[in-house]
Amino acid sequence: MEHYSMNLTLKVWRQKSHENKGRFETYDVKDISSEMSFLEMFDVLNERLIHEGKDPIAFDHDCREGICGSCSMYVDGRAHGPWQNNTVCQLHMRAYKEGDTIVVEPWRSTVFPVIKDLVVDRKAFDRIIQAGGFISVNTGNAVDANSLPVDRAKSEEAFNAAACIGCGACVAACPNGSAMLFVSAKVSQLALLPQGDPERNSRVLNMVGQMDKEGFGNCGNIYNCEAECPKGISVENIARMNREYLGASLSSEI
Amino acid sequence: MALDAKTPEGDLEQKWTNYKDHVALVSPANKRKLEVIVVGTGLAGASAAATLGELGYKVKAFCFQDSPRRAHSIAAQGGINAAKNYQNDGDSIFRLFYETVKGGDYRSRESNVYRLAQVSGNIIDQCVAQGVPFAREYGGLLSNRSFGGTQVQRTFYAAGQTGQQLLLGAYSALERQVSLGNVTMYARHEMHDIVKIDGKARGIIARNLITGKLERYFGHAVLICSGGYGNVFYLSTNAMGSNVTAAWKSHKQGAYFANPCFTQIHPTCIPVTGDHQSKLTLMSESLRNDGRIWVPKNIDEKRKAIDIPQEDRDYYLERRYPAFGNLVPRDVASRAAKERCDAGYGVGTTKMAVYLDFADAIKRYGKVEIGKRGMADASDESVIQLGKEVIKEKYGNLFEMYEKITGENPYDVPMRIYPAVHYTMGGLWVDYELMTTVPGLYSLGEANFSDHGANRLGASALMQGLADGYFVIPYTLGNYMAGEIRTEAIATTHPAFDATENECSARIEKLMNVQGNETVESFHKRLGKIMWEKCGMARNEKGLSEAIEEIKSLRKEFWENVKIPGGIFEMNPELDKAGRVADFLELGQLMCLDALERKESCGGHFREESQTAEGEALRNDNAFSYVAAWEYNNGLEEMHKEKLHFDVAKPSLRSYK
Numbered sequence: 001m002e003h004y005s006m007n008l009t010l011k012v013w014r015q016k017s018h019e020n021k022g023r024f025e026t027y028d029v030k031d032i033s034s035e036m037s038f039l040e041m042f043d044v045l046n047e048r049l050i051h052e053g054k055d056p057i058a059f060d061h062d063c064r065e066g067i068c069g070s071c072s073m074y075v076d077g078r079a080h081g082p083w084q085n086n087t088v089c090q091l092h093m094r095a096y097k098e099g100d101t102i103v104v105e106p107w108r109s110t111v112f113p114v115i116k117d118l119v120v121d122r123k124a125f126d127r128i129i130q131a132g133g134f135i136s137v138n139t140g141n142a143v144d145a146n147s148l149p150v151d152r153a154k155s156e157e158a159f160n161a162a163a164c165i166g167c168g169a170c171v172a173a174c175p176n177g178s179a180m181l182f183v184s185a186k187v188s189q190l191a192l193l194p195q196g197d198p199e200r201n202s203r204v205l206n207m208v209g210q211m212d213k214e215g216f217g218n219c220g221n222i223y224n225c226e227a228e229c230p231k232g233i234s235v236e237n238i239a240r241m242n243r244e245y246l247g248a249s250l251s252s253e254i
Numbered sequence: 255m256a257l258d259a260k261t262p263e264g265d266l267e268q269k270w271t272n273y274k275d276h277v278a279l280v281s282p283a284n285k286r287k288l289e290v291i292v293v294g295t296g297l298a299g300a301s302a303a304a305t306l307g308e309l310g311y312k313v314k315a316f317c318f319q320d321s322p323r324r325a326h327s328i329a330a331q332g333g334i335n336a337a338k339n340y341q342n343d344g345d346s347i348f349r350l351f352y353e354t355v356k357g358g359d360y361r362s363r364e365s366n367v368y369r370l371a372q373v374s375g376n377i378i379d380q381c382v383a384q385g386v387p388f389a390r391e392y393g394g395l396l397s398n399r400s401f402g403g404t405q406v407q408r409t410f411y412a413a414g415q416t417g418q419q420l421l422l423g424a425y426s427a428l429e430r431q432v433s434l435g436n437v438t439m440y441a442r443h444e445m446h447d448i449v450k451i452d453g454k455a456r457g458i459i460a461r462n463l464i465t466g467k468l469e470r471y472f473g474h475a476v477l478i479c480s481g482g483y484g485n486v487f488y489l490s491t492n493a494m495g496s497n498v499t500a501a502w503k504s505h506k507q508g509a510y511f512a513n514p515c516f517t518q519i520h521p522t523c524i525p526v527t528g529d530h531q532s533k534l535t536l537m538s539e540s541l542r543n544d545g546r547i548w549v550p551k552n553i554d555e556k557r558k559a560i561d562i563p564q565e566d567r568d569y570y571l572e573r574r575y576p577a578f579g580n581l582v583p584r585d586v587a588s589r590a591a592k593e594r595c596d597a598g599y600g601v602g603t604t605k606m607a608v609y610l611d612f613a614d615a616i617k618r619y620g621k622v623e624i625g626k627r628g629m630a631d632a633s634d635e636s637v638i639q640l641g642k643e644v645i646k647e648k649y650g651n652l653f654e655m656y657e658k659i660t661g662e663n664p665y666d667v668p669m670r671i672y673p674a675v676h677y678t679m680g681g682l683w684v685d686y687e688l689m690t691t692v693p694g695l696y697s698l699g700e701a702n703f704s705d706h707g708a709n710r711l712g713a714s715a716l717m718q719g720l721a722d723g724y725f726v727i728p729y730t731l732g733n734y735m736a737g738e739i740r741t742e743a744i745a746t747t748h749p750a751f752d753a754t755e756n757e758c759s760a761r762i763e764k765l766m767n768v769q770g771n772e773t774v775e776s777f778h779k780r781l782g783k784i785m786w787e788k789c790g791m792a793r794n795e796k797g798l799s800e801a802i803e804e805i806k807s808l809r810k811e812f813w814e815n816v817k818i819p820g821g822i823f824e825m826n827p828e829l830d831k832a833g834r835v836a837d838f839l840e841l842g843q844l845m846c847l848d849a850l851e852r853k854e855s856c857g858g859h860f861r862e863e864s865q866t867a868e869g870e871a872l873r874n875d876n877a878f879s880y881v882a883a884w885e886y887n888n889g890l891e892e893m894h895k896e897k898l899h900f901d902v903a904k905p906s907l908r909s910y911k
Contacts, residue, residue, distance in 0.1 A: 017824070044530060062324055068326070126441075140380075155387055159412060
């Protein structure tokens with residue numbers, strides 16, 4: 001792969017804390033290698049800001065291999081930037097060319113308030129999982145793993161739903177700020193597996209209930225979430241969750 | 255202090271059963287009054303916090319990430335071992351035990367490793383019950399694959415995202431306990447120190463990473479589950495935030511640090527491209543099931559990989575180790591890659607890489623598919639197309655990740671790989687009960703030293719983390735807690751909390767007051783370079799002695815010249831990083847000292863002075879069959895030896911030829 005270096009202009013959202021008002025700052029960055037990751041470009045900029053006695057840009061990141069779900073930048077109007085099925089930590093600078101201007105914002109959602117600069121608070125997702133995103137099985141209760149065969153196709157579908165990294169791109173990308181893709185991925189994973197069956201009805205009702213309580217919007221069938229999801233989680237999960245929810249609501253036991 | 259591993263009496267097979275049969279229990283009514291602090295929420299921490307919560311203890315769990323689901327266990331790719339013998343290929347608890355001890359080059363404790371193998375099957379049961387979507391066969395039963403250092407198929411996996419799926423299982427169990435009120439979760443908190451009262455661990459001081467304030471938390475016991483310290487090398491496959499602080503602070507409070515020099519360099523990582531590099535990315539070892547590793551035979555080879563004919567390729571692992579071939583253990587594979595590159599046969603622009611090639615596997619699988627489908631006269635193109643589909647199903651996400659990072663398509667050209675720091679076998683010394691040398695202070699998972707000796711086998715980290723958290727600590731903690739049922743919760747206004755908090759805040763102020771000229775990142779890079787060059791894949795006396803002096807002066811320079819922007823009472827990632835790097839600087843020195851003292855080669859620790867004529871590692875059991883446990887005393891480190899006994903797995907030459 002040929003590599004090259006480039007000069008770029010960055011417009012980055014700066015906000016000292018949740019209480020302070022934010023604004024865009026413009027930075028020129030020079031000699032950026034096409035082999036760098038997007039976050040490594042931020043490292044370079046931050047090193048410079050520190051040397052200039054300025055406050056570096058705060059952003060969430062940890063594994064830098066696209067799996068922990070920490071990174072959360074809204075780049076040129078797209079969650080995680082221009083590449084499909086990608087987190088911003090895996091976006092590489094060969095996506096850009098000399099002279100480009102790049103606008104970087106935090107996730108846009110009132111349910112994910114800004115903590116500082118590009119860092120937001122996503123605890124709402126943990127609370128949704130607390131409401132029912134589990135199978136109630138204490139350690140030591142389990143039977144032999146092969147005593148319960150699982151249909152391979154269903155198992156794979158469950159795995160595809162379970163690939164969600166909880167980054168929140170779906171919410172950020174949705175004009176309604178809906179979290180339905182995130183919630184439905186967990187509901188689907190557990191609804192598709194026989195182990196999840198006993199709590200099937202209460203799970204979907206409780207998780208959706210918590211999702212609404214947090215203030216996430218409704219699904220408007222625009223499917224931005226699926227388009228921007230770094231793990232390619234399908235909107236079919238939303239349809240499945242709706243069916244599960246309807247079924248559970250009609251169930252006389254609840 | 256004499257080291258007592260508290261290994262139970264009896265035959266190896268009976269030790270754990272005997273222990274469980276006689277260990278003290280705590281009644282449910284008493285558990286409700288007992289508080290446990292868990293630092294770190296990876297596989298070990300999350301599984302421990304969830305299980306202890308289920309048992310009725312009052313648990314407080316801490317992580318520096320914004321959610322416990324993001325701990326770096328999530329990035330483990332290939333799989334988790336368990337002695338289920340579902341494949342009927344001769345696996346057993348004994349074999350898993352034996353191969354782990356042998357793979358660790360006879361530098362681990364037999365009793366702990368045997369217990370690990372014994373509970374391995376329970377882990378798979380537990381995870382499946384939680385809804386972890388492991389790979390399955392068409393009949394609906396679980397699928398297995400093989401990993402380095404073994405000749406059976408005992409690795410359970412979920413595509414290349416096994417760690418993610420296991421962690422999300424443990425995380426969901428943890429969040430369930432949060433919802434039930436048994437666990438309180440403190441995310442974006444970093445432990446800064448242990449609080450000791452009357453010699454026992456009684457709590458922690460943690461910094462709230464949003465407000466910057468120091469907070470005090472009491473616990474009848476404290477569990478350090480904070481992972482490994484590979485980031486001492488700056489470049490590693492660890493997450494950016496992975497750090498040694500919790501373990502190091504425990505060490506400075508009296509917990510011995512065992513075998514710090516035992517570092518695992520993973521053979522298959524994406525090579526470094528330049529100075530901007532912030533971390534390295536692993537390509538799962540499972541790829542060595544199907545990928546063949548080679549370099550050109552000619553030192554001045556200019557052709558592209560795909561244009562080099564078979565006779566000009568050196569499949570050096572297959573050549574040197576015919577019995578295990580590409581599936582030799584990690585330490586062996588890494589050193590072999592370094593040997594070829596040092597000799598000038600490396601590939602790519604930096605010449606510090608070797609090829610990992612899937613062309614043969616693609617053809618092989620393609621032909622199988624053709625056979626299955628009865629397409630006898632299929633063209634070569636369709637063979638390759640079908641073969642690529644099989645490879646995609648097995649390793650799709652890894653291939654995608656490789657392409658994203660390098661811009662090259664590994665279905666068409668071989669991957670370029672090079673070894674990188676991945677895992678640390680060393681860690682806090684723990685006894686059979688996972689307790690450190692500080693009463694009430696435990697360590698689980700990668701943070702302890704216990705099960706992997708001098709080299710960890712692939713797919714065993716996930717197994718150990720979950721074994722410790724789900725199936726060991728719930729029993730062993732009770733043995734200590736049974737003696738604590740009369741201890742009332744201690745108010746955090748106790749003078750010990752005052753004193754420790756004051757020390758923490760003095761250190762933070764000292765860091766902020768340096769106001770120097772060099773960034774934290776720059777110091778970290780310099781430390782990493784010393785460690786990689788002198789305490790990396792090959793070590794010698796001269797280099798290690800130099801490294802110790804260089805780190806000493808770097809440490810001095812750090813405290814005189816580090817530049818940290820911003821303030822204390824705000825979100826300040828640079829300040830967080832500075833505290834971690836300050837600890838890495840102290841740890842690095844101890845690692846070099848430990849490596850210097852161990853004048854033998856074993857596992858990941860290769861001393862150039864101790865090798866065979868063929869360049870293989872030469873162990874010295876007479877002189878070094880011990881765990882080196884270091885005691886911190888006012889800035890000085892004193893070594894204590896825990897002699898290792900092998901009653902069952904008798905040490906032999908570790909040969910994979």
